[in-house]
Amino acid sequence: MGRNRAIIIGASIGGSLSAMAVSPFFDEVLLIERERLVENGEPRKGVPQGRQAHALLGIGRDLISEFIPDFSEQLRQAGCSEVDQCLQLPNFTSSGWRARTASSITSFGFRRPLLEMVIRSNLNRFANCKIINATVKSLVADDEGKAILGVSLSDGSVIAGDLVIDASGRGSQSPRWLEQLGYPVPDEQHVSCFMGYASQLVHLPKDVLEPGTAGLVAMPYPGHHRGGLIIPIDNGMHMITAAGMMRDYPPLEQEGLLDYLDGASTPLLGKVARASEPLSNIAGYRMESSRLRRWHLLDRRPSGFIATGDAVASFNPFYGQGMTISAKGAAVLRNCLATSEDDVSLPERFQSAFAHFVELAFSVSGMADSLYDGAELKNVAPPEPDQFAYLGTLSEMAAEDPEVSVALVAAHFNMEAQGLFTDRMRAKVSTWSQATHARVVDTNNIPAPV
Structure with missing residues (x-):
């Protein structure tokens, strides 16, 4: 295998970042996108979730910044x-309410098409990258079927x-093609x-x-299947998203959506939604x-082919993991x-290394x-009940302890749980577990910062 041309199927976020990743190693990088891309910030058919709320975790932003050093500034400029x-x-x-406190954990709000447009615009920095409009129908192998040739x-x-x-993406046909x-x-x-979402700008x-807030989050949880969020996105707009689990799907007409949000765990969600325009x-x-497709466990695979992003794993959007997984890939x-220049072993090496991160997220x-x-x-x-005891205690503590509240958000945004298992945190959990707590939850009032 040489390093003359790399072909990438799909020019969404995962494809664009993959192109930037391989650009230094190949003479030519060709992205094949079946949709005609019009960079006007409008959702496109091939990204059905494009009109929904999106989150880019902190580690995802850092990973993208490895390819686009001024990525955060570009988002601000957009x-x-x-x-x-x-x-x-x-x-x-x-x-109940998580304790609110100032932190260094920041996130950007955006419409998905705008984020794609910002990322793809940077492909111009990579002179050997080109996008063509076409539809891939199959993989082409050598006569022995041992290597993918195009x-x-x-x-x-x-x-x-x-x-x-x-x-x-999730609709990848690669398993069928390889079969x-x-x-x-x-x-x-x-x-x-069985999750469902309904969103509106x-x-x-x-x-x-x-005062001092930019939005509101009250997503579903086991025992309460209705929820949603209101978050700032870009250029002065907010997005309202209703989220339902276990087939309790939100309606797609205005009054029904507002009534649905009234059923969230806090009535404030519906109240704010009703005041919106x-x-x-x-x-x-x-x-x-x-x-999760376990590509890394295949006992036989051709050289010259890898799968990445949602073609490997696609997640409940609630957790905001998808774009970060693409960046990690x-x-x-x-x-x-x-x-390594051993390109014959590249598929196995890549899928195994990628799996370590993907399996943790899954x-x-x-x-x-x-x-x-x-x-x-x-x-x-199915997980054992005691697996949740420690994390359940942390969740309860986060309603009162700002340090724990920040630690939980940091673990989520960094996809790294080590900060939840330090000696200090374990001591906090032990002390908390030995005491009796009178739990009073005020669903109608947001707590003041501490």
């Missing part, structure tokens, strides 16, 4: 909102490449909690939100399950290419979703 996650976005959970397009033409990267070549398909794990009049129609999105691929979101009564698990062992 009008994206930046807020203190622990202070400005009050969060009502199964344990892709076949819907018009019958063939494009040769030394490495084919599937970044086509046609005589290869096994990857095992799949599913955690089904809105304008919030002045003084609708509590709609700027768009309501867009719905449903997703049956989180899914790009970083892992870059490192695999940089540390276990976190899947474990939480498995707690819903009626959730369906496929090839996933």
Whole structure:
């Protein structure tokens, strides 16, 4: 295998970042996108979740910044909102309001198409990267079927490449294509909690939100299947999202949506939504399950092909992991290419290294979703109750202890739980567990910062 041309199927976030990752190692990088891309910030058909609320975790922003050093500044220049996650976005959970306090954990708000546009615009910095509009129909292998040599397009033409990267998303056809070549398909794990979302762009009049806040979060949790959020996105707009679990889907008409939000764990969500001014129609999105394709466990695979991003794992959007996983895949691929010139072993090395991160993310979101009564698990062992005891205690503590509140947000945004298991944190949990706590939850009033 040489390093003349890399072919990337899909030019969304995962595909664009993968192109930046492989650009230094190949003479040419060709992204094949079936949709005609119009960079006007409007949602596109190939990204059905594009009209829903999105979150880019802190580690995801850092990973993208490895390819786009001024990424955060570009988001600001595009009008994206930046807020203190622990202070400005009050969060009502199964344990009540999280303690609010100033922190260094900031997040950007944006519409998904705007983020894609910002990222793709940076491909111009990589002179050997090119996007073409076409549809891939199959993989092309050598006569022995041991190596992928390119892709076949819907018009019958063939494009040769030394490495084919599937970044086509959840609807990836790669398992079928490889099966046609005589290869096994990857095992799949599913955690089904039958989630549904309904979102709308809105304008919030002045003084609708509590002073010092920029939005409101009250997502569903086991035992309470209805919830949602109101968050700042970009250029002065907010987005309202209603979220339902276990087939308790939010309606797609105005009054029904508002009534649904009234049923969230805090009535403030519906109250703020009713004071908003709609700027768009309501867009719905449903997703049956989180899914992990275990590409790394294949006992036989061709050289010259890898899968990344949602083609490997797609998650309940509630946890905001998807775009970060795509960014991590790009970083892992870059490192695999940089540390070894053994390209025959690249697919196995990449899928194994990527799996370490993906499986951790899947276990976190899947474990939480498995707690819903009626959730369906496929090839996933149900978690033991004591696995949740420690984290459940931390969640209760976070309603009163700002240090714990920040630690939980940091663990989520960094996809790294070590900060929750320090000696100091364990001591806090031990002390808390030995005391009796009178729990009083005021759903109608947001707590003041501490």
